[in-house]
Amino acid sequence: MKKEIITTSALLGMASIAALVLHAQDKPLQTVQYVELDKYLGKWYEIAAFPQSFEKGCSHTYAEYTLNEDGSIHVKNTCIKNGKVKVANGKAIVTDKSTNAKLDVQFFWPFKGKYWIIGLGHDYSYALVGHPNRKYLWILGRKPVMDSQTYNHLVTLAANKGFDVRNLVKTAQE
Incomplete structure:
Protein backbone atom coordinates (compact mmCIF):
# COMPACT_ATOMS: atom_id res chain seq x y z
CA MET A 1 0.00 0.00 0.00
CA LYS A 2 2.79 2.44 0.93
CA LYS A 3 4.61 1.67 -2.34
CA GLU A 4 1.42 2.39 -4.33
CA ILE A 5 1.00 5.76 -2.58
CA ILE A 6 4.60 6.72 -3.35
CA THR A 7 4.24 5.63 -6.98
CA THR A 8 0.95 7.52 -7.34
CA SER A 9 2.47 10.63 -5.76
CA ALA A 10 5.47 10.46 -8.12
CA LEU A 11 3.19 10.10 -11.15
CA LEU A 12 1.03 13.02 -10.03
CA GLY A 13 4.14 15.13 -9.50
CA MET A 14 5.41 14.34 -13.00
CA ALA A 15 1.99 15.06 -14.47
CA SER A 16 1.94 18.41 -12.67
CA ILE A 17 5.36 19.31 -14.09
CA ALA A 18 4.22 18.33 -17.59
CA ALA A 19 1.06 20.46 -17.27
CA LEU A 20 3.07 23.41 -15.96
CA VAL A 21 5.57 23.11 -18.80
CA LEU A 22 2.87 22.95 -21.48
CA HIS A 23 1.10 25.99 -20.03
CA ALA A 24 4.26 28.09 -19.63
CA GLN A 25 5.61 27.19 -23.08
CA ASP A 26 2.79 29.21 -24.64
CA LYS A 27 4.14 32.40 -23.05
CA PRO A 28 7.16 34.38 -24.29
CA LEU A 29 10.28 33.62 -22.27
CA GLN A 30 10.94 36.36 -19.75
CA THR A 31 14.51 37.35 -18.90
CA VAL A 32 15.78 39.09 -15.79
CA GLN A 33 15.15 42.84 -15.71
CA TYR A 34 18.78 43.89 -16.01
CA VAL A 35 22.29 42.40 -16.03
CA GLU A 36 25.33 44.41 -15.00
CA LEU A 37 27.79 42.93 -17.49
CA ASP A 38 30.86 43.81 -15.39
CA LYS A 39 29.44 41.73 -12.54
CA TYR A 40 28.44 38.89 -14.90
CA LEU A 41 31.94 38.53 -16.38
CA GLY A 42 34.26 35.92 -14.93
CA LYS A 43 34.11 32.19 -14.32
CA TRP A 44 30.87 30.20 -14.20
CA TYR A 45 30.64 26.47 -13.41
CA GLU A 46 27.99 24.38 -15.11
CA ILE A 47 25.96 22.86 -12.29
CA ALA A 48 23.34 21.22 -14.52
CA ALA A 49 22.14 21.43 -18.11
CA PHE A 50 19.96 19.87 -20.74
CA PRO A 51 22.18 17.34 -22.55
CA GLN A 52 23.53 18.69 -25.85
CA SER A 53 25.63 16.96 -28.50
CA PHE A 54 28.39 19.57 -28.23
CA GLU A 55 28.84 18.76 -24.51
CA LYS A 56 28.50 14.98 -24.76
CA GLY A 57 31.03 13.21 -22.55
CA CYS A 58 32.11 16.40 -20.78
CA SER A 59 32.64 16.83 -17.05
CA HIS A 60 34.17 19.62 -14.98
CA THR A 61 32.56 22.08 -17.37
CA TYR A 62 32.93 25.81 -16.88
CA ALA A 63 32.83 29.03 -18.89
CA GLU A 64 34.89 32.19 -18.61
CA TYR A 65 33.55 35.49 -19.90
CA THR A 66 35.81 38.48 -20.56
CA LEU A 67 35.11 41.79 -22.26
CA ASN A 68 36.60 42.37 -25.72
CA GLU A 69 37.78 45.82 -26.82
CA ASP A 70 34.82 46.11 -29.23
CA GLY A 71 32.30 45.59 -26.41
CA SER A 72 31.54 41.99 -27.30
CA ILE A 73 32.23 39.21 -24.80
CA CYS A 79 35.58 20.74 -19.99
CA ILE A 80 37.28 17.40 -19.44
CA LYS A 81 36.43 14.86 -22.14
CA ASN A 82 38.06 11.43 -22.34
CA GLY A 83 40.63 12.57 -19.79
CA LYS A 84 41.69 15.59 -21.87
CA VAL A 85 41.00 19.29 -21.50
CA LYS A 86 38.78 20.56 -24.31
CA VAL A 87 38.38 24.27 -24.98
CA ALA A 88 35.92 26.09 -27.24
CA ASN A 89 36.29 29.82 -27.84
CA GLY A 90 33.42 31.97 -28.96
CA LYS A 91 31.97 35.44 -28.95
CA ALA A 92 28.79 36.83 -27.40
CA ILE A 93 26.98 39.98 -28.46
CA VAL A 94 24.31 41.68 -26.35
CA THR A 95 21.16 41.87 -28.49
CA ASP A 96 18.97 43.73 -25.98
CA LYS A 97 20.87 46.75 -24.62
CA SER A 98 17.97 47.77 -22.37
CA THR A 99 18.40 44.65 -20.21
CA ASN A 100 21.74 43.09 -21.26
CA ALA A 101 19.94 39.79 -20.61
CA LYS A 102 19.66 38.61 -24.23
CA LEU A 103 22.81 37.64 -26.07
CA ASP A 104 23.76 35.80 -29.23
CA VAL A 105 26.71 33.43 -28.84
CA GLN A 106 28.76 32.19 -31.77
CA PHE A 107 31.40 29.46 -31.69
CA PHE A 108 31.33 28.55 -35.39
CA TRP A 109 30.41 30.91 -38.20
CA PRO A 110 27.65 31.30 -39.34
CA PHE A 111 25.84 29.58 -36.46
CA LYS A 112 24.62 31.61 -33.49
CA GLY A 113 22.71 30.55 -30.42
CA LYS A 114 20.48 32.58 -28.16
CA TYR A 115 21.77 32.95 -24.59
CA TRP A 116 19.07 34.48 -22.43
CA ILE A 117 19.66 35.12 -18.74
CA ILE A 118 16.36 34.16 -17.13
CA GLY A 119 17.45 33.93 -13.50
CA LEU A 120 20.26 35.66 -11.63
CA GLY A 121 21.33 35.87 -8.01
CA HIS A 122 21.30 39.40 -6.58
CA ASP A 123 24.99 38.87 -5.79
CA TYR A 124 25.71 37.23 -9.17
CA SER A 125 26.49 33.92 -7.45
CA TYR A 126 24.19 31.90 -9.71
CA ALA A 127 22.53 32.20 -13.09
CA LEU A 128 19.83 30.42 -15.03
CA VAL A 129 20.35 30.60 -18.78
CA GLY A 130 18.04 29.34 -21.50
CA HIS A 131 16.97 29.61 -25.10
CA PRO A 132 13.50 30.94 -26.00
CA ASN A 133 12.69 27.62 -27.72
CA ARG A 134 13.23 26.01 -24.29
CA LYS A 135 15.46 23.24 -25.70
CA TYR A 136 18.61 24.62 -24.04
CA LEU A 137 19.00 25.26 -20.32
CA TRP A 138 21.94 25.76 -18.00
CA ILE A 139 22.21 26.24 -14.26
CA LEU A 140 25.46 28.07 -13.52
CA GLY A 141 27.27 28.89 -10.31
CA ARG A 142 30.40 30.74 -9.28
CA LYS A 143 31.50 27.66 -7.33
CA PRO A 144 31.68 24.08 -8.66
CA VAL A 145 29.02 22.91 -6.16
CA MET A 146 25.67 24.55 -5.46
CA ASP A 147 23.61 24.15 -2.30
CA HIS A 153 14.87 27.25 -6.51
CA LEU A 154 16.39 27.43 -10.02
CA VAL A 155 14.79 24.16 -11.11
CA THR A 156 11.39 25.49 -9.98
CA LEU A 157 12.02 28.81 -11.73
CA ALA A 158 12.91 26.97 -14.96
CA ALA A 159 9.77 24.82 -14.73
CA ASN A 160 7.65 27.93 -14.17
CA LYS A 161 9.18 29.41 -17.33
CA GLY A 162 8.16 26.38 -19.41
CA PHE A 163 11.32 24.25 -19.39
CA ASP A 164 10.88 20.51 -19.02
CA VAL A 165 13.18 20.17 -16.02
CA ARG A 166 12.93 16.37 -16.15
CA ASN A 167 15.63 16.71 -18.84
CA LEU A 168 18.12 18.43 -16.50
CA VAL A 169 21.33 16.49 -15.84
CA LYS A 170 23.76 17.50 -13.12
CA THR A 171 27.32 18.09 -14.32
CA ALA A 172 30.12 16.20 -12.58
CA GLN A 173 32.39 18.80 -11.01
CA GLU A 174 34.19 16.83 -8.27
Missing part, protein backbone atom coordinates in the same frame (compact mmCIF):
# COMPACT_ATOMS: atom_id res chain seq x y z
CA HIS A 74 34.87 36.53 -25.28
CA VAL A 75 33.48 33.13 -24.27
CA LYS A 76 35.88 30.35 -23.31
CA ASN A 77 34.17 27.05 -22.52
CA THR A 78 36.31 24.34 -20.94
CA SER A 148 20.39 22.18 -2.76
CA GLN A 149 18.11 25.07 -1.75
CA THR A 150 19.47 27.34 -4.51
CA TYR A 151 19.49 24.48 -7.03
CA ASN A 152 15.87 23.57 -6.26
Whole structure:
Protein backbone atom coordinates (compact mmCIF):
# COMPACT_ATOMS: atom_id res chain seq x y z
CA MET A 1 0.00 0.00 0.00
CA LYS A 2 2.79 2.44 0.93
CA LYS A 3 4.61 1.67 -2.34
CA GLU A 4 1.42 2.39 -4.33
CA ILE A 5 1.00 5.76 -2.58
CA ILE A 6 4.60 6.72 -3.35
CA THR A 7 4.24 5.63 -6.98
CA THR A 8 0.95 7.52 -7.34
CA SER A 9 2.47 10.63 -5.76
CA ALA A 10 5.47 10.46 -8.12
CA LEU A 11 3.19 10.10 -11.15
CA LEU A 12 1.03 13.02 -10.03
CA GLY A 13 4.14 15.13 -9.50
CA MET A 14 5.41 14.34 -13.00
CA ALA A 15 1.99 15.06 -14.47
CA SER A 16 1.94 18.41 -12.67
CA ILE A 17 5.36 19.31 -14.09
CA ALA A 18 4.22 18.33 -17.59
CA ALA A 19 1.06 20.46 -17.27
CA LEU A 20 3.07 23.41 -15.96
CA VAL A 21 5.57 23.11 -18.80
CA LEU A 22 2.87 22.95 -21.48
CA HIS A 23 1.10 25.99 -20.03
CA ALA A 24 4.26 28.09 -19.63
CA GLN A 25 5.61 27.19 -23.08
CA ASP A 26 2.79 29.21 -24.64
CA LYS A 27 4.14 32.40 -23.05
CA PRO A 28 7.16 34.38 -24.29
CA LEU A 29 10.28 33.62 -22.27
CA GLN A 30 10.94 36.36 -19.75
CA THR A 31 14.51 37.35 -18.90
CA VAL A 32 15.78 39.09 -15.79
CA GLN A 33 15.15 42.84 -15.71
CA TYR A 34 18.78 43.89 -16.01
CA VAL A 35 22.29 42.40 -16.03
CA GLU A 36 25.33 44.41 -15.00
CA LEU A 37 27.79 42.93 -17.49
CA ASP A 38 30.86 43.81 -15.39
CA LYS A 39 29.44 41.73 -12.54
CA TYR A 40 28.44 38.89 -14.90
CA LEU A 41 31.94 38.53 -16.38
CA GLY A 42 34.26 35.92 -14.93
CA LYS A 43 34.11 32.19 -14.32
CA TRP A 44 30.87 30.20 -14.20
CA TYR A 45 30.64 26.47 -13.41
CA GLU A 46 27.99 24.38 -15.11
CA ILE A 47 25.96 22.86 -12.29
CA ALA A 48 23.34 21.22 -14.52
CA ALA A 49 22.14 21.43 -18.11
CA PHE A 50 19.96 19.87 -20.74
CA PRO A 51 22.18 17.34 -22.55
CA GLN A 52 23.53 18.69 -25.85
CA SER A 53 25.63 16.96 -28.50
CA PHE A 54 28.39 19.57 -28.23
CA GLU A 55 28.84 18.76 -24.51
CA LYS A 56 28.50 14.98 -24.76
CA GLY A 57 31.03 13.21 -22.55
CA CYS A 58 32.11 16.40 -20.78
CA SER A 59 32.64 16.83 -17.05
CA HIS A 60 34.17 19.62 -14.98
CA THR A 61 32.56 22.08 -17.37
CA TYR A 62 32.93 25.81 -16.88
CA ALA A 63 32.83 29.03 -18.89
CA GLU A 64 34.89 32.19 -18.61
CA TYR A 65 33.55 35.49 -19.90
CA THR A 66 35.81 38.48 -20.56
CA LEU A 67 35.11 41.79 -22.26
CA ASN A 68 36.60 42.37 -25.72
CA GLU A 69 37.78 45.82 -26.82
CA ASP A 70 34.82 46.11 -29.23
CA GLY A 71 32.30 45.59 -26.41
CA SER A 72 31.54 41.99 -27.30
CA ILE A 73 32.23 39.21 -24.80
CA HIS A 74 34.87 36.53 -25.28
CA VAL A 75 33.48 33.13 -24.27
CA LYS A 76 35.88 30.35 -23.31
CA ASN A 77 34.17 27.05 -22.52
CA THR A 78 36.31 24.34 -20.94
CA CYS A 79 35.58 20.74 -19.99
CA ILE A 80 37.28 17.40 -19.44
CA LYS A 81 36.43 14.86 -22.14
CA ASN A 82 38.06 11.43 -22.34
CA GLY A 83 40.63 12.57 -19.79
CA LYS A 84 41.69 15.59 -21.87
CA VAL A 85 41.00 19.29 -21.50
CA LYS A 86 38.78 20.56 -24.31
CA VAL A 87 38.38 24.27 -24.98
CA ALA A 88 35.92 26.09 -27.24
CA ASN A 89 36.29 29.82 -27.84
CA GLY A 90 33.42 31.97 -28.96
CA LYS A 91 31.97 35.44 -28.95
CA ALA A 92 28.79 36.83 -27.40
CA ILE A 93 26.98 39.98 -28.46
CA VAL A 94 24.31 41.68 -26.35
CA THR A 95 21.16 41.87 -28.49
CA ASP A 96 18.97 43.73 -25.98
CA LYS A 97 20.87 46.75 -24.62
CA SER A 98 17.97 47.77 -22.37
CA THR A 99 18.40 44.65 -20.21
CA ASN A 100 21.74 43.09 -21.26
CA ALA A 101 19.94 39.79 -20.61
CA LYS A 102 19.66 38.61 -24.23
CA LEU A 103 22.81 37.64 -26.07
CA ASP A 104 23.76 35.80 -29.23
CA VAL A 105 26.71 33.43 -28.84
CA GLN A 106 28.76 32.19 -31.77
CA PHE A 107 31.40 29.46 -31.69
CA PHE A 108 31.33 28.55 -35.39
CA TRP A 109 30.41 30.91 -38.20
CA PRO A 110 27.65 31.30 -39.34
CA PHE A 111 25.84 29.58 -36.46
CA LYS A 112 24.62 31.61 -33.49
CA GLY A 113 22.71 30.55 -30.42
CA LYS A 114 20.48 32.58 -28.16
CA TYR A 115 21.77 32.95 -24.59
CA TRP A 116 19.07 34.48 -22.43
CA ILE A 117 19.66 35.12 -18.74
CA ILE A 118 16.36 34.16 -17.13
CA GLY A 119 17.45 33.93 -13.50
CA LEU A 120 20.26 35.66 -11.63
CA GLY A 121 21.33 35.87 -8.01
CA HIS A 122 21.30 39.40 -6.58
CA ASP A 123 24.99 38.87 -5.79
CA TYR A 124 25.71 37.23 -9.17
CA SER A 125 26.49 33.92 -7.45
CA TYR A 126 24.19 31.90 -9.71
CA ALA A 127 22.53 32.20 -13.09
CA LEU A 128 19.83 30.42 -15.03
CA VAL A 129 20.35 30.60 -18.78
CA GLY A 130 18.04 29.34 -21.50
CA HIS A 131 16.97 29.61 -25.10
CA PRO A 132 13.50 30.94 -26.00
CA ASN A 133 12.69 27.62 -27.72
CA ARG A 134 13.23 26.01 -24.29
CA LYS A 135 15.46 23.24 -25.70
CA TYR A 136 18.61 24.62 -24.04
CA LEU A 137 19.00 25.26 -20.32
CA TRP A 138 21.94 25.76 -18.00
CA ILE A 139 22.21 26.24 -14.26
CA LEU A 140 25.46 28.07 -13.52
CA GLY A 141 27.27 28.89 -10.31
CA ARG A 142 30.40 30.74 -9.28
CA LYS A 143 31.50 27.66 -7.33
CA PRO A 144 31.68 24.08 -8.66
CA VAL A 145 29.02 22.91 -6.16
CA MET A 146 25.67 24.55 -5.46
CA ASP A 147 23.61 24.15 -2.30
CA SER A 148 20.39 22.18 -2.76
CA GLN A 149 18.11 25.07 -1.75
CA THR A 150 19.47 27.34 -4.51
CA TYR A 151 19.49 24.48 -7.03
CA ASN A 152 15.87 23.57 -6.26
CA HIS A 153 14.87 27.25 -6.51
CA LEU A 154 16.39 27.43 -10.02
CA VAL A 155 14.79 24.16 -11.11
CA THR A 156 11.39 25.49 -9.98
CA LEU A 157 12.02 28.81 -11.73
CA ALA A 158 12.91 26.97 -14.96
CA ALA A 159 9.77 24.82 -14.73
CA ASN A 160 7.65 27.93 -14.17
CA LYS A 161 9.18 29.41 -17.33
CA GLY A 162 8.16 26.38 -19.41
CA PHE A 163 11.32 24.25 -19.39
CA ASP A 164 10.88 20.51 -19.02
CA VAL A 165 13.18 20.17 -16.02
CA ARG A 166 12.93 16.37 -16.15
CA ASN A 167 15.63 16.71 -18.84
CA LEU A 168 18.12 18.43 -16.50
CA VAL A 169 21.33 16.49 -15.84
CA LYS A 170 23.76 17.50 -13.12
CA THR A 171 27.32 18.09 -14.32
CA ALA A 172 30.12 16.20 -12.58
CA GLN A 173 32.39 18.80 -11.01
CA GLU A 174 34.19 16.83 -8.27
